Every structure is written in structure tokens, then in C-alpha cells.
Amino acid sequence: MSHNIERGAKIVIDHWMRVRRWDKLLIVTTKEHLEELRVLKEFAAKRTRSVSSLVVEDTGRHVGVFFDMNEEVFDPYTAIIAATDYSLVTTKAAKRALQKHRKFLSLPLSTNDGRSMLEYDFMTMDTKKSRLMANVIMKYLRHCTTIHVTTPAGTDLRIYKANRIPGFFNGVTKDGKGYSSASIEVYVSIEETKTEGTMVLDGSLGYIGRAEEPTKILFKDGRITWIEDTLTGVRLQHYMEDYNDSRIYIGGEFGIGLNSYSRCLGNCYIEDESAYGTFHIGLGRNLALGGQQNANGHFDLVCLEPDIYTDNRQIMQQGKIIIPEPVVY
Secondary structure (H helix, E strand, O other): OOHHHHHHHHHHHHHHOOOOOOOEEEEEEOHHHHHHHHHHHHHHOOOOOEEEEEEOOOOHHHHHHHHHHOOOOOOOOOEEEEOOOOOOOOOHHHHHHHHOOOEEEEOOOOEOOOOOHHHOHHHHOOHHHHHHHHHHHHHHHHHOOEEEEEOOOOOEEEEEOOOOOOEEEOOOOOOOOOEEEOOOEEEEEOOOOOOEEEEEEOOEOHHHOEOOOOEEEEEEOOEEEEEOOOHHHHHHHHHHHOOOOHHHHEEEEEEEEOEOOOOOOOOEHHHHHHEOOEEEEEEEOOHHHOOOOOOOOEEEEEEEOOEEEEOOEEEEEOOEEOOOOOOOO
16 A cells, blocks of 8 residues: 555545544545545544445546435535545535535545555645635635636636635635535636636646647637637547536636645646646536536636736736735744
8 A cells, every 4th residue: 555645545534524533424436446445444434433435336527417416415424525536526415515514525536647646745735825825815806706817828718706705625624614625726606608718728628637739718608619629629629528518618617726736737637726826717517616507517627827817906927826925834
């Protein structure tokens, strides 16, 4: 067993979930991740006597459909770790768990380099620093109605978020008021019919890896209407078509990566979208993020070195926070 898998499991159980002796913990996974399940259960058993597991059928990116159709599945538990390949953070079951004041951690384990996500160094970032960084950015996101994003590669997007409340993930469910993801980011659900402009995708295509060449994507009335015919664009188009759901083309979330230990290399979905110096647009389902859009899935497109404006106030310049960054003592 890798020492780094043990390190990651300990972070999840002891620091992110803060499992207590009275918790009834459920760990959801698939047969591809039985080793991670075993290690997580081993550490959890040191904290609580009630540790259950649910190994669901490997349905790939459609795994969230089960948790939309069975939204009561988490009701018997006080703490849930969703350790499947794909994120369950936007599902109806996750939303219900939040409403019932359960602790819920989305831990998507999908990687493209053969390593377990629990081995990655980005999991060791100081969560106190991430919380302070998020609070600074959310102050500006909370009070704006429009987000304008440009990048050196050519992105020029206008995103609208009237009456949407930002939040942040840093793994720690306590910081997220019971709800978190392994992705260290600020997020806000966005108005589903209003995103306009050009994204030049030069970071990551979510679960399917790195953008090999900058690729133009056009948004109109909130949805993707055109993807450039590059090798990256063709790969993305085929991936999206396989959802068999036109709602997967709708922009539902705007996010800013805050993890200074992460690198956007296409090896790990969560690491890519977490990387400091990036922004992402989440496509498809956004119900549990405060939005109104259901779909058969959710994934993110990641771009590098953004200039970000909230209304008329610039908060990032080429991927660097330019409002006062917090100092951690």
C-alpha cells in the first residue's frame, strides 16, 4: 500500500470530514476503487464504529443519474463520502443531504495517469489559507451581477449571476457548512441562459484530460453553440454527445481555482480545476450549487491565466489575485 494513499485517506477522514464517534459514515465508490475504499474505511474505523460502504455499478459519467433518481439514499447516514470516479456534488441526493444537515464530501477519484487521487500532493494544501483566499474573492462575487473574463489566449466571456450566492470548497465540510469537495475553489452558480462570448480552452477538458491546443468555444444565450474543429475540439464534442442530453451544453457554474499546490496538467480532474491561476465553467447540472439546471452530468472546462472583473472591479490579473491577498501567520 502506498504511503501517500494512506496520507490522503488520513486527510479525508481526520481533517476534511472530521469524523466523530457518533457519526454514521457511508462511503460510496465503484469496484475500480476498492483499494481506496479499504484504506478510507481503515482510518474511519479509528474514529467511529459505524462505517458502511455502497459499491455502485460503474456507469461512468452517468453515475450521478442513480443519485438523482434515489435522492433519499443518504438519509440513514450523518456523513457521506462520495468516492466514485465522477463527482456527485451536484446531484439531488447531495442537495437533500445538505438540506438535512448531513456532512457530504465529493471525492471524485478519476485520474489519467494510473495513480490514485489520494496520492496527489495537492491534497496537502493548508485549508486555512484557502479559506482566507476564498473569503476575499467571495466578497466581490457576492455583490456583483456580471463577471467578465478575458485571457491571453483570447477568451472573452460575460457571465451573469444575479441572485446567486457564491460558495467555496476546500475539502473541509465544516468550512462548507457541511458540504464540500476535494476541489479547492470558489464557485457560484450562474444564470443558465445568459453566458455570452468566446472561451479559448487551453487548460483541461475535465475528466478527459489536457487541451492539447487552444480551442475556441462559443457561448450564446447561456449554452455552447460552436466548438472549433481542432483535435481537442473533436474530442470534446464526442465526449459531450455521449451524454445524450442537450442540457450538458449549458453553462451552470463559474469557478476560480485556489490550490497553489495544484497544476493543470490533465492528469486529474480535481487537480486541474483546483489549480491557482485558472478559472472554469461548469457545464450541465448545477442544482446543489444553487442553480436551476438539471442534466445527466456535470463537468468543467478549465482555462489559464484569466483577468477577472466583478462588475467593474478587477480581482485577478493573468491568474493572480490582485485584491489584497490574505497573510497566514
